[in-house]
Amino acid sequence: MKKTLLVVCSLFLLSSLAFGQQWSPTPMVVNVPDAIQYAFDGSNVDIPFDLSGKPGRFYLVVNSMLDDAEKPVGLTNGFRGWHFVNGIDTTIYVSNGREYDPGVGNKFPWDGHGSEKQYDAFTPTGVVPPGTYSYYIIGYDNKSSREIANDNIHGGHFSQVQKAHFFTVDETGAALPRPMYMGAQNSRSTAEGHWTAGKYGMLFKFTLGDDPYDQSKIITSLVMGLQTGDVVPEKRIRHGNPIFDPTDYNTFFMGLSKDWEFTHTMDKFTFVPGGEAIVDLNWGGWNVISEWYNANWDGHGGFLNNDAERNLFWNINGKNPLDFPNDRLVAWPMDDPSDVLLRLNLMEFYYPNGTADADGVVRTGAEACRLDKGPKIGQFYMSGDAACVLELMDAHKIIDGADQPFATDGSGYVVWCNSNGDYFGDKNTYADAVDPHQIWSCVSFEPRNFNNMRTSPSPSLMNDFSIWFMDFAALYACGGMTQDGTGIEYWRFADDAFTSGGENTQKKGNGWTLDVGVQYDGIYTPKPMQSEPSYGNVIYHGMCWFGQDNDGGIISNLPVAVEEDAPVAFSVAQNTPNPFNPTTTINFSLTSEGQVSVDVFNIAGQKVDTLVNDVMNAGSHSVAWDANGFAAGVYFYTVKSGDYAKTMKMTLLK
Numbered sequence: 001m002k003k004t005l006l007v008v009c010s011l012f013l014l015s016s017l018a019f020g021q022q023w024s025p026t027p028m029v030v031n032v033p034d035a036i037q038y039a040f041d042g043s044n045v046d047i048p049f050d051l052s053g054k055p056g057r058f059y060l061v062v063n064s065m066l067d068d069a070e071k072p073v074g075l076t077n078g079f080r081g082w083h084f085v086n087g088i089d090t091t092i093y094v095s096n097g098r099e100y101d102p103g104v105g106n107k108f109p110w111d112g113h114g115s116e117k118q119y120d121a122f123t124p125t126g127v128v129p130p131g132t133y134s135y136y137i138i139g140y141d142n143k144s145s146r147e148i149a150n151d152n153i154h155g156g157h158f159s160q161v162q163k164a165h166f167f168t169v170d171e172t173g174a175a176l177p178r179p180m181y182m183g184a185q186n187s188r189s190t191a192e193g194h195w196t197a198g199k200y201g202m203l204f205k206f207t208l209g210d211d212p213y214d215q216s217k218i219i220t221s222l223v224m225g226l227q228t229g230d231v232v233p234e235k236r237i238r239h240g241n242p243i244f245d246p247t248d249y250n251t252f253f254m255g256l257s258k259d260w261e262f263t264h265t266m267d268k269f270t271f272v273p274g275g276e277a278i279v280d281l282n283w284g285g286w287n288v289i290s291e292w293y294n295a296n297w298d299g300h301g302g303f304l305n306n307d308a309e310r311n312l313f314w315n316i317n318g319k320n321p322l323d324f325p326n327d328r329l330v331a332w333p334m335d336d337p338s339d340v341l342l343r344l345n346l347m348e349f350y351y352p353n354g355t356a357d358a359d360g361v362v363r364t365g366a367e368a369c370r371l372d373k374g375p376k377i378g379q380f381y382m383s384g385d386a387a388c389v390l391e392l393m394d395a396h397k398i399i400d401g402a403d404q405p406f407a408t409d410g411s412g413y414v415v416w417c418n419s420n421g422d423y424f425g426d427k428n429t430y431a432d433a434v435d436p437h438q439i440w441s442c443v444s445f446e447p448r449n450f451n452n453m454r455t456s457p458s459p460s461l462m463n464d465f466s467i468w469f470m471d472f473a474a475l476y477a478c479g480g481m482t483q484d485g486t487g488i489e490y491w492r493f494a495d496d497a498f499t500s501g502g503e504n505t506q507k508k509g510n511g512w513t514l515d516v517g518v519q520y521d522g523i524y525t526p527k528p529m530q531s532e533p534s535y536g537n538v539i540y541h542g543m544c545w546f547g548q549d550n551d552g553g554i555i556s557n558l559p560v561a562v563e564e565d566a567p568v569a570f571s572v573a574q575n576t577p578n579p580f581n582p583t584t585t586i587n588f589s590l591t592s593e594g595q596v597s598v599d600v601f602n603i604a605g606q607k608v609d610t611l612v613n614d615v616m617n618a619g620s621h622s623v624a625w626d627a628n629g630f631a632a633g634v635y636f637y638t639v640k641s642g643d644y645a646k647t648m649k650m651t652l653l654k
Contacts, residue, residue, distance in 0.1 A: 255301030
């Protein structure tokens with residue numbers, strides 16, 4: 001429900017950031033009714049939704065909606081029972097994709113039957129019992145070519161997309177109408193003619209909407225000592241992704257590794273715009289924590305993230321998990337690296353379905369696991385190089401004492417685990433495969449092709465959906481997942497014609513997502529593959545964008561107050577046009593005379609305009625909003641009459 005976003009955003013203060021972007025995408029915006037009544041008798045119901053901005057491919061998802069005490073714990077289902085769900089509502093139906101154009105009153109059909117994912121297909125499970133469920137319509141733009149958001153900064157390469165993140169609030173917690181993209185330069189060399197200031201170890205900050213082709217808009221700070229030969233001849237210290245202190249964006253933390261010693265550590269730095277970053281010699285560093293982590297390989301500095309409580313969560317990567325079981329997850333407060341909150345060997349839980357390979361060897365482990373923020377504080381999505389397992393785990397439960405990943409009583413710290421290869425995330429999972437070793441060949445790297453298990457997760461979307469990018473397929477597609485880890489489908493991009501040079505035709509690339517209710521919400525990917533060089537480890541300079549959105553409501557056999565029933569109660573239509581510049585019209589209907597208010601709110605949840613505050617007669621009404629003088633971006637309008645209120649989303653373009 002879009003009004004849920006308004007409640008969340010009202011916690012933030014208005015950002016004072018100037019709004020003068022030179023890249024102004026037309027976002028995809030989906031709006032569905034808050035509630036729908038349905039008998040659950042197997043008859044067809046058309047779920048209405050309004051779509052603006054972009055055409056696309058859309059899916060209907062229906063989830064259970066149970067009290068906490070009734071949510072399933074330790075549930076296994078799906079192909080071979082390789083899907084684990086613990087203490088959350090489950091997905092009971094996922095539709096096939098359907099394509100729609102922008103318009104008011106689109107309809108998505110459903111016959112009330114459920115479905116279960118069985119390998120690469122959905123199997124009907126009969127009519128869903130009467131009750132109350134949550135439903136969602138989610139989609140992406142599969143028609144348009146990707147737009148350039150920045151022509152110089154990487155938008156994905158191998159695991160390197162994890163070296164940058166979107167930051168959607170400022171240091172005070174106020175929502176940013178234009179999110180910032182902040183991180184570190186790729187570990188590979190910089191292509192000639194692109195971002196001439198870029199070096200290995202160069203950190204950057206960029207505000208979405210700034211001129212994508214103006215390199216001066218990229219603010220940089222160089223971490224010295226990371227170039228080859230700075231410490232040891234012909235050797236270099238490698239770095240992982242930086243995480244900025246959420247209360248101070250001039251402070252960042254970054255994992256480091258000595259290739260020649262196979263050791264990892266963490267340091268704290270001050271970002272100096274246009275200059276050299278300053279290391280904090282009193283925090284962490286080689287003398288404090290390096291003895292903890294011997295990774296047994298010459299990898300980068302691991303994957304780093306944080307929670308809202310300013311705790312750092314660091315995945316230190318091992319190499320081959322069979323020979324070097326050294327993948328660890330470690331956490332400590334930003335202010336005190338000596339206060340270890342958790343220290344977990346990922347082999348303890350990350351690969352629960354390990355089976356013997358063709359040689360009879362059981363493979364287990366994570367190897368170069370990635371992690372990113374899940375839907376709740378302390379939850380992290382996890383994926384890896386050498387295990388086709390996608391998971392959501394709760395690190396805070398571990399800190400609070402949980403010591404089992406898959407406890408049958410619900411106390412375990414794994415929220416869901418998807419290891420059944422539903423559409424993406426697996427290796428060699430071809431439809432005609434019958435040999436179980438071939439189906440579950442998740443620990444070999446060749447041949448590197450579209451069916452590849454090496455994935456990188458992206459932060460949770462607004463209604464707790466998630467998108468996963470596949471290392472060797474992310475130039476072509478990504479994968480969408482529901483709230484319980486059920487795979488929806490490959491999301492294939494429209495402009496997927498790329499060169500194929502090189503014998504193994506590997507084309508590395510990952511991506512990113514943004515879904516916080518701003519104009520820039522969508523899927524971010526690398527630029528199209530260039531013909532030279534043909535080798536797969538090239539840098540895809542450039543961050544590109546596709547539209548994406550989702551919205552949800554309640555569907556129940558119980559009476560519900562919805563505008564579709566409510567000419568006798570209350571109705572509000574989507575504003576038209578939408579997106580708009582600079583005027584739009586809001587239509588609503590009343591069945592009795594009464595006090596009516598129509599207010600407009602910004603993305604920070606602050607009221608910016610009142611269009612109506614008066615007694616109005618029963619009947620249909622229209623009110624126009626002239627947005628001259630307002631910044632481009634996402635706004636919300638609320639129509640209230642008596643006990644009824646409806647909030648909807650609209651987008652102002654400039």
